[in-house]
Amino acid sequence: MDIRFWDDRVNPVLIKELRQAFHNRLMLSLSGILLVLQFAVLVIFNLLKSEWINSSSGGGSLFVGIDAVLMNLCILIVCAYGPLQRFTAERSSSELDFAAITLLTPFQIIFGKLVCALVTALLIASLCLPFMTVAYFFRNVTLLEIAGIFISEIVPVLLTVQLALFCGALGKKWGQALFLVIFLQGAGPMFIGAPVLFNTAVLKGSSEQFLFWGMQLGGVLVFSLLFVSTTALITPRFANRMFLPRLLGMVCVVLFCCIAFIPGVLRGLSGVSGRAFREMFLFCCPVLLTVFLVLLAVCDRDEPGARVLSQTPRHFPGRLCHFLLSSNRTGGVLCLLLALALFVVGAAAMRAWDAHTLWATMAAAGVCGYLVFYGECAVLLSRLTPKVSGWVWLLIVGAFFGVLCPLLADGTRLKLEDIFVSPLQLTGLRVGDFASRRASILPDLSPSLLRVCIGPLLAMLPGIWFLIEGVKKFRAWRAPAPVPAEKEKGGEIVKR
Amino acid sequence: MEVKVENVTRIFGPVTAADHVSFSFGSGSIFGFIGPNGAGKTTTIRIMATLDLPDGGDVFYDGVSAVLYPEEARKVVGFMPDSLPGFKDIMVWEYLDFCARSFGLKGKLRQKRLREVEEFTELGDMREKPLAALSKGMKQRVSLARALVHDPAVLIMDEPAAGLDPRARLELRNLLKILASQKKAILLSSHILSELQDICNGAVIIEQGKVLSAGSLREMSAAVEEKNAPAEEEKTVTIILECAARNGELRLKLLENPAVAEVREDAGGRLHFALRDWENTLSPLMAGLFGAGFPITGFRKEELSLEELFMRITTGKVQ
Numbered sequence: 001m002d003i004r005f006w007d008d009r010v011n012p013v014l015i016k017e018l019r020q021a022f023h024n025r026l027m028l029s030l031s032g033i034l035l036v037l038q039f040a041v042l043v044i045f046n047l048l049k050s051e052w053i054n055s056s057s058g059g060g061s062l063f064v065g066i067d068a069v070l071m072n073l074c075i076l077i078v079c080a081y082g083p084l085q086r087f088t089a090e091r092s093s094s095e096l097d098f099a100a101i102t103l104l105t106p107f108q109i110i111f112g113k114l115v116c117a118l119v120t121a122l123l124i125a126s127l128c129l130p131f132m133t134v135a136y137f138f139r140n141v142t143l144l145e146i147a148g149i150f151i152s153e154i155v156p157v158l159l160t161v162q163l164a165l166f167c168g169a170l171g172k173k174w175g176q177a178l179f180l181v182i183f184l185q186g187a188g189p190m191f192i193g194a195p196v197l198f199n200t201a202v203l204k205g206s207s208e209q210f211l212f213w214g215m216q217l218g219g220v221l222v223f224s225l226l227f228v229s230t231t232a233l234i235t236p237r238f239a240n241r242m243f244l245p246r247l248l249g250m251v252c253v254v255l256f257c258c259i260a261f262i263p264g265v266l267r268g269l270s271g272v273s274g275r276a277f278r279e280m281f282l283f284c285c286p287v288l289l290t291v292f293l294v295l296l297a298v299c300d301r302d303e304p305g306a307r308v309l310s311q312t313p314r315h316f317p318g319r320l321c322h323f324l325l326s327s328n329r330t331g332g333v334l335c336l337l338l339a340l341a342l343f344v345v346g347a348a349a350m351r352a353w354d355a356h357t358l359w360a361t362m363a364a365a366g367v368c369g370y371l372v373f374y375g376e377c378a379v380l381l382s383r384l385t386p387k388v389s390g391w392v393w394l395l396i397v398g399a400f401f402g403v404l405c406p407l408l409a410d411g412t413r414l415k416l417e418d419i420f421v422s423p424l425q426l427t428g429l430r431v432g433d434f435a436s437r438r439a440s441i442l443p444d445l446s447p448s449l450l451r452v453c454i455g456p457l458l459a460m461l462p463g464i465w466f467l468i469e470g471v472k473k474f475r476a477w478r479a480p481a482p483v484p485a486e487k488e489k490g491g492e493i494v495k496r
Numbered sequence: 497m498e499v500k501v502e503n504v505t506r507i508f509g510p511v512t513a514a515d516h517v518s519f520s521f522g523s524g525s526i527f528g529f530i531g532p533n534g535a536g537k538t539t540t541i542r543i544m545a546t547l548d549l550p551d552g553g554d555v556f557y558d559g560v561s562a563v564l565y566p567e568e569a570r571k572v573v574g575f576m577p578d579s580l581p582g583f584k585d586i587m588v589w590e591y592l593d594f595c596a597r598s599f600g601l602k603g604k605l606r607q608k609r610l611r612e613v614e615e616f617t618e619l620g621d622m623r624e625k626p627l628a629a630l631s632k633g634m635k636q637r638v639s640l641a642r643a644l645v646h647d648p649a650v651l652i653m654d655e656p657a658a659g660l661d662p663r664a665r666l667e668l669r670n671l672l673k674i675l676a677s678q679k680k681a682i683l684l685s686s687h688i689l690s691e692l693q694d695i696c697n698g699a700v701i702i703e704q705g706k707v708l709s710a711g712s713l714r715e716m717s718a719a720v721e722e723k724n725a726p727a728e729e730e731k732t733v734t735i736i737l738e739c740a741a742r743n744g745e746l747r748l749k750l751l752e753n754p755a756v757a758e759v760r761e762d763a764g765g766r767l768h769f770a771l772r773d774w775e776n777t778l779s780p781l782m783a784g785l786f787g788a789g790f791p792i793t794g795f796r797k798e799e800l801s802l803e804e805l806f807m808r809i810t811t812g813k814v815q
Binding site: 004005008012013015016019020021023024025086089090092093094095097098099100101102103104236238305306307310386387480 | 603604
């Protein structure tokens, strides 16, 4: 191999993005401004140094704090705003059309952009590192705390950059996308909160350290889901765009449910001091995954198309997995039902191990049932009215069943365990809240087996229809028969 | 390389953008793809470039289906969309290098191809300039270089001459002629029919998603004339005659012939005359003219221009 062409193995998008980033005036000027500002802060602190040396508290932590804010601002603008702007410009000028007819895959495109943003983030961090180490000499800050700032911000940076790429893939106007970035991510709390939490919880070994790790875990999960969603967004509609996101979603569901069958992990979770982490993990993970899978199902297309079918494996297990995970709404809804079943089984298993502390899981299974039900209704309605997108129907259905129906509840009452509720209230996520007349934003997490079963039962009503339809569709789910060779060329049969 | 579009159909809600579109063309030919706005040209072209999937039908490149094997098709197709390269903060050479890498070209082969396309499109002097600083004509060249970087056997171009000044158009036309001489199959959609007239060997005329006529210009012209032809005995054609001198005398001589209906002279000094029953009367007439010593340098039957063909074939309806 010729050493001159070592970069042949590097992702072409990464090379192009890096070249663009280093030609970009915004990045170059901001890096310069960052250096100047840091130097100015250093000079000011140096002038004030004698006062701190004599006092009990040094100015190190303040200096590090100011430096971290400057660094994060720079990273936000250069690594999130820059790629976002470039990506939306590419979308509006049909550059992605060109990429679609090359040998580049959507995965390579997004991965290249992501890595480029991370490389530039690393560059900015390296511009700040020397100044931060100087802060050590201002006292009141340890080298470990300084390192903690960099470590704790890996996930927020990943998440922010990926969110920017996701918004870039969504909207054609960068202003709109930028708004989404700022609005959705809550960058400030995340960037400031992560190092603070790392410092107070992890380094000082407080009981809240699981909250930090939970945030990191959640961040990585959201990042992964955003990554595959962005990839799907730039994949042509006729390709198998849902395969990767649905595969990841189902893998996460299975991994989550596996926890239920590992008593050691469960006991570890039960023993965790800090209820917030446990509930966040056991409640948020399944709900987040279900929301993701519901969105995939409603935004999917009904029929897979020739391109998708042509990739069908010949053996039964492969064909079944391909049917469930590939682009088609029936497969999407069946995936949802499968995920719901796994959550319910997982929740039951967890309850068997730990009857008192794992009600969050049961409540999650109940909420997931409602979400699946709304998703199924949205799919059915969007089939009737193809002009209205599935996600619009999802919003309408959610508002109708989740808000309007419970509000319209009449005098008819059903007795569920110890509480009387109206049947109309059963279609809303907050059935327990309405029933007990408690004012709360969160769904009712109080232990009531019957109440958490209503969601899954509702989901089974249209679910049976989708199961029957799925069996019919799966029978027809085969690769198109190979077309006979059209002509022969030099003895070699040319495939069609 | 043989390109065959077979019954391609694409439906967008109530609109059938392409309705059983079929035509074929081969290496060394420049094929015009003509139709009014909204006729289904871009839809068909996008399907040919594997950017869209037809609801029915298929496109075959030497027998390989573009629907089932898009990766194979992409290796032989170069696509030049109607939009120009839009990347910011990137030099021309960097952009072309990215395009070459995107098609999997590696090492010395990539360098060689980049040199070749830069030379062919005369972008050598521009290679260090940012894309954003280029004129429209130059961007069009970059777009052409991008489509050619992997040396495709088929080149599909969507409105390549749109918005170009006359010089840039002429240069593009020359480049296309060279490409056709290199045995590339070229499909060219354009509204500027006079441009196509000079370079196309054949054309497809499409309207409301349906192919109205396809084939070589001569075939299409013959088909239209036959369709509109009067009774056999009244069949009249226009002959164009070029004479080095004595045009006035020649005109009078022509009018003496009872088979000649009318004679007119164009701005280039050529005489156009309508001749009745031309298959039987042309030879004796020309023999007579040569015999009379007129310095005739050429004569030919007048054919319908592409513009005239287009106007006669299409109805002007839009979807």
